[in-house]
Every structure is written in C-alpha cells, then in structure tokens.
Amino acid sequence: MFKRAEDDGRRALTIHVEGQAISAREGDTVSAALLASGLDVRRDTAVSGAKRLPYCMMGVCFDCLVTIDGVGNRQGCLVPVAEGMQIEIQKGKREIGK
Amino acid sequence: MSAAPKHEQYDVVVIGAGPAGLAATTATARAGLSTLLLDENAGPGGQVWRAIGATPVKNEALLGADYWSGAEIARAARDGGAEIIHRATVWSLDRNLELGVSVGGGSAFIKAKRVIIATGAQERPFPIPGWTLPGVMTAGAAQTMLKSSGLVPDGPTVLAGQGPLLWLLAAQILRLGGRIDRVLDTTPRANYLAALPHAFAFMTSLYFVKGLAMMREVRANVKVTTGVTELAAAGTDRLESVSYVTAGGRRETLPVELLLLHHGVVPNVNLAMAAGVEHRWNELQLCWTPVLDADGNSSIPGIAIAGDGAGIGGAQAALWRGRIAAERAIKALRPTAKVSDLSPQLKRAERGRAFLDILFKPAKQFRIPQGDTIVCRCEEITAKDVLDSVAIGATGPNQLKAYRRTGMGPCQGRLCGLTVTELMAEARGKSPQEIGYYRLRAPVKPIMLSELASLPKSDEATKAVVRG
Numbered sequence: 001m002f003k004r005a006e007d008d009g010r011r012a013l014t015i016h017v018e019g020q021a022i023s024a025r026e027g028d029t030v031s032a033a034l035l036a037s038g039l040d041v042r043r044d045t046a047v048s049g050a051k052r053l054p055y056c057m058m059g060v061c062f063d064c065l066v067t068i069d070g071v072g073n074r075q076g077c078l079v080p081v082a083e084g085m086q087i088e089i090q091k092g093k094r095e096i097g098k
Numbered sequence: 099m100s101a102a103p104k105h106e107q108y109d110v111v112v113i114g115a116g117p118a119g120l121a122a123t124t125a126t127a128r129a130g131l132s133t134l135l136l137d138e139n140a141g142p143g144g145q146v147w148r149a150i151g152a153t154p155v156k157n158e159a160l161l162g163a164d165y166w167s168g169a170e171i172a173r174a175a176r177d178g179g180a181e182i183i184h185r186a187t188v189w190s191l192d193r194n195l196e197l198g199v200s201v202g203g204g205s206a207f208i209k210a211k212r213v214i215i216a217t218g219a220q221e222r223p224f225p226i227p228g229w230t231l232p233g234v235m236t237a238g239a240a241q242t243m244l245k246s247s248g249l250v251p252d253g254p255t256v257l258a259g260q261g262p263l264l265w266l267l268a269a270q271i272l273r274l275g276g277r278i279d280r281v282l283d284t285t286p287r288a289n290y291l292a293a294l295p296h297a298f299a300f301m302t303s304l305y306f307v308k309g310l311a312m313m314r315e316v317r318a319n320v321k322v323t324t325g326v327t328e329l330a331a332a333g334t335d336r337l338e339s340v341s342y343v344t345a346g347g348r349r350e351t352l353p354v355e356l357l358l359l360h361h362g363v364v365p366n367v368n369l370a371m372a373a374g375v376e377h378r379w380n381e382l383q384l385c386w387t388p389v390l391d392a393d394g395n396s397s398i399p400g401i402a403i404a405g406d407g408a409g410i411g412g413a414q415a416a417l418w419r420g421r422i423a424a425e426r427a428i429k430a431l432r433p434t435a436k437v438s439d440l441s442p443q444l445k446r447a448e449r450g451r452a453f454l455d456i457l458f459k460p461a462k463q464f465r466i467p468q469g470d471t472i473v474c475r476c477e478e479i480t481a482k483d484v485l486d487s488v489a490i491g492a493t494g495p496n497q498l499k500a501y502r503r504t505g506m507g508p509c510q511g512r513l514c515g516l517t518v519t520e521l522m523a524e525a526r527g528k529s530p531q532e533i534g535y536y537r538l539r540a541p542v543k544p545i546m547l548s549e550l551a552s553l554p555k556s557d558e559a560t561k562a563v564v565r566g
Contacts (some may be wrong), residue, residue: 001356005249005250027152032247047478053232056235060512062508073544
C-alpha cells in the first residue's frame with residue numbers, strides 16, 4: 001500500500017508487532033510504521049468486529065487504536081516508535097488490565 | 099519523554115503548534131509574557147508544516163516552498179522564550195481558564211490569564227458507501243505519512259474529492275515517485291458559475307498561480323475524471339474497488355488498493371465547544387465556526403481562537419490571526435504595551451477565500467448519506483439508523499445519543515457530528531443551526547482513570563466524597 005522514499009536517511013530501529021520484529025525509522029509514528037511494514041495490521045472494531053486501518057493519521061478518527069507496551073486503546077498515529085516497542089493489534093474493545 | 103508543565107500558572111497558554119499557535123507563542127513570549135505552548139504532536143508545525151525539521155524528505159523542491167516557510171516560524175517560536183511541550187494532550191478547558199493537560203501518562207491542571215486556542219482543522223467527514231474499509235483514508239492522512247515518514251502509495255491508488263489539498267497531495271506523491279492511477283474530481287459543475295463573481299479576487303490572490311501550476315503538473319501525469327456525481331468504495335474486509343458516476347451519467351469501476359478522500363477541512367471544535375465557546379452554523383463553509391470579534395476573542399472572556407479553528411482561512415491567514423490574538427493578549431495583560439494593527443495583513447491573506455469556499459462547497463450527496471452508509475464510524479451507525487430514530491422521536495444530535503450512541507465512541511463526534519447535524523436537519527425540515535450539535539464535555543480526548551485519580555487533591559475535595 002505504501003513504500004518508503006529511497007533517500008530516507010533516518011536511523012532504523014526495531015519494533016515488535018505481535019512478537020514479529022519489523023524495521024521502523026526514527027520519527028515514524030506507530031501507525032506509519034505498521035502501514036509501511038506490509039503486514040496485516042487491521043484491527044477489529046469493538047462493536048461488530050469489522051476490520052479497520054487508520055483513516056485520518058492526525059488524531060481525530062481513533063481507527064488507529066492499538067495496544068502499545070501492554071497499554072490498550074493508544075492512538076498509534078500520535079505515538080512515535082521507540083526501540084523495542086511491543087505492539088499488539090487490537091481485537092475488539094480494550095481489555096481490562098491492558 | 100516530554101516533561102510536565104514547569105509552573106501552575108502562566109500569562110498565556112497556547113494550544114496547538116501549527117501556524118497560528120507558533121506565531122502567537124512567538125509574539126507573547128517576545129513581549130515578556132510567560133507563555134506555555136501545548137501541542138499533541140511530536141514536533142512543531144501542526145498539519146500544514148507537519149514534521150518540519152524532522153521530515154526525511156530533504157529535497158526542498160518536493161514538498162514546496164510553502165511547506166518550508168514553516169521552518170523559520172517554528173524556529174522563531176522555539177527561540178522566543180516560551181515553554182513548549184509536545185505530545186501534550188489538553189483534555190479540559192473551562193471558563194475559569196483552567197486547563198487539564200496530559201503529558202507522558204500523567205495529568206496536571208494549570209491556570210492561564212489568557213488562552214489562545216489554535217487547534218486548527220480536521221478533514222470534513224466524507225461518508226460514502228464503504229468509507230470504513232481498510233484502504234480508505236483521507237488525503238490528509240497520506241500527506242501526513244508523506245511528510246513525516248517519506249511514505250508514498252505504491253499500489254493501485256485513486257484520489258477522490260475536491261479542493262486545493264487534493265491537488266497538492268497528488269503533486270507531492272508524484273514528485274516522490276508514488277503511484278496514482280486516477281483523480282476523481284467531485285467539484286459540482288454548478289459551483290464554477292456560482293464562484294464566478296469572486297474570481298477576480300481569487301485571481302489576484304496568493305493561491306491562483308500556484309494552484310494552476312499544481313493542477314497542470316498533476317494532469318500531465320495522471321488521468322483526471324471531473325464532474326463525478328457518485329462515489330462508492332467496495333470490498334470484503336478491505337478495499338478492492340471504487341465505483342463512480344461520471345458527469346455523463348456513466349457508472350465505472352476501478353480496481354484499487356488505496357482510496358484517498360478529501361473535500362475540504364473544517365474547524366476542530368471539540369475543545370472550544372467543551373469550554374463553552376459559542377459556535378454558529380456557517381452556511382458558506384457548511385460547518386460550525388466560533389462567534390469571534392475581529393481580534394479572535396470568543397464568547398468567553400480570556401479565550402481567543404486563532405487559525406483554522408476560527409473558520410477555515412489557510413496557513414497564511416492563520417499566521418496573522420495568531421499574531422492578532424497575541425497582540426490582544428499582550429494589550430490585555432500589559433496595557434502600556436504598544437501593539438500594531440495587523441488587520442490589513444490578515445485581509446490580504448484571506449483574499450480569494452470566498453472563491454475557494456463557493457467553488458469547493460461539497461455536493462449534498464457527499465455530505466448527507468443514505469441507506470446503509472455508515473455515519474458514525476465508532477458505533478457503526480448508518481444513515482438509515484439515524485433516520486429511523488428521527489421517525490420515532492429523536493429531535494437532535496443529543497437525543498440521538500440515547501437512541502444510537504452516535505458521537506459517544508472514542509472520536510467523540512469528530513467524524514460524524516457534521517453529518518448527523520445535516521442529516522437530522524434535512525429529515526426534520528430544520529436548519530442545522532436549529533438542530534444544533536453534540537454537547538461536548540471534558541475530557542475531550544480519552545484519558546486514563548488512573549491519571550485523574552492521581553491528580554493532587556485538597557483535603558476539602560477528599561472530604562467532599564466521604565460519607566457521614
């Protein structure tokens with residue numbers, strides 16, 4: 001769906017999506033890194049379980065909700081990636097304790 | 099990680115680090131007022147100058163001179179003496195000018211003598227069939243990824259809608275080697291005639307020459323279909339095709355992986371409305387705009403609104419509105435300070451806007467959906483659901499919450515509010531002003547209960563909830 005520009009000189013770092021290591025760039029948001037990864041990163045909605053991907057990428061639509069380092073319902077489009085970050089694709093509503 | 103605000107009280111708190119917020123911050127800090135700038139993103143620039151200073155796209159010709167003009171504005175704010183906190187979410191603002199702000203997982207309350215809201219704009223909801231499918235995004239979303247991560251579409255991609263941003267995005271994607279298969283232009287044919295009386299002002303404005311050059315650049319590389327009257331996305335669990343009806347009435351379908359939608363931007367009203375700022379329905383821009391005086395002062399003493407949140411005017415107008423709001427704050431807090439009249443500059447920056455507003459007034463069928471088309475993305479409520487609720491007695495957006503939970507999901511009405519107002523207004527034969535909008539309340543962004551619980555409390559506040 002998306003590819004990186006060839007002359008991207010930013011430092012690469014590794015984040016984990018459902019346990020799988022992927023390469024991101026410093027300054028990516030979590031959502032941008034997920035969309036660039038080529039993995040299936042569609043979440044399931046809380047109401048019907050419909051598949052969704054980020055829509056607005058600017059913090060208003062909440063379709064980028066994701067679990068980051070054990071905390072659910074984070075807006076992936078507003079959180080910059082950090083080395084070693086653990087991402088889980090959110091299936092349905094936020095769970096208690098996450 | 100960003101740090102919490104250093105003080106409990108400031109002369110001026112500015113919310114949002116786009117053009118208006120940066121300009122206002124620079125001016126009040128330079129005048130010696132203690133100034134705090136709070137912004138939700140990782141760096142300055144807002145949407146228009148997103149990732150300025152951090153973008154991997156270093157060749158200046160690719161993003162254009164208008165983008166890079168933001169670097170100097172951001173630098174001035176950084177060096178102006180204000181305290182600037184990024185990744186800070188302002189979730190509450192009230193008429194006592196007290197703000198609740200969440201930074202790095204903790205919250206704090208701060209007081210301001212003046213507040214300048216510069217929370218800008220968001221894309222107008224574009225509720226077509228299938229707009230919730232994975233692979234349908236806003237044009238602004240694609241531009242955000244392009245600016246901040248150098249990402250461009252590489253599969254079958256269609257851009258659909260109207261307005262300057264659509265063409266700018268198309269040009270930027272092509273310059274960066276991205277793929278666009280088609281542009282579907284939905285500008286209603288009748289709008290060209292309606293906009294004609296304002297054409298002279300537009301042709302002598304800042305936009306005209308740049309706009310024409312950009313459209314030429316795109317048309318030389320991509321097939322453009324104009325006068326599109328219907329639009330629908332389809333697919334199972336992800337976008338597979340987009341179908342549309344041409345000006346000649348022919349229905350056509352394109353296989354596609356990515357559909358980027360855009361029909362203009364509207365003020366981001368949530369924080370201002372939750373603070374109690376009076377808004378009115380704007381018939382020209384088809385959205386809610388705050389009631390402001392010429393200096394940007396709202397209906398609440400001490401709260402000014404600058405930038406696109408005051409009504410869509412573009413980045414240049416936002417800069418001047420930011421400076422004007424700052425001058426008023428300076429004058430209010432330092433009555434002997436000399437301030438200048440910046441209204442001529444604002445007027446020049448706003449030149450041509452009426453033409454754009456009329457030309458790019460989105461057609462009714464792209465604002466007021468029908469049948470199974472989803473209106474509220476969070477609660478997955480369709481146009482038919484809304485109309486059924488009206489039929490059994492829902493009178494406005496706030497009653498509709500009780501029937502259908504519209505606007506009560508995490509986005510808090512940002513992606514359905516305008517649609518619900520217009521849909522209910524039409525169904526009930528009333529004006530959007532009469533129908534009204536969701537009553538918004540803090541927290542305007544979800545925060546953790548633990549953040550609220552760990553806020554410092556006075557003894558009195560603790561005793562207030564103790565029985566007997």
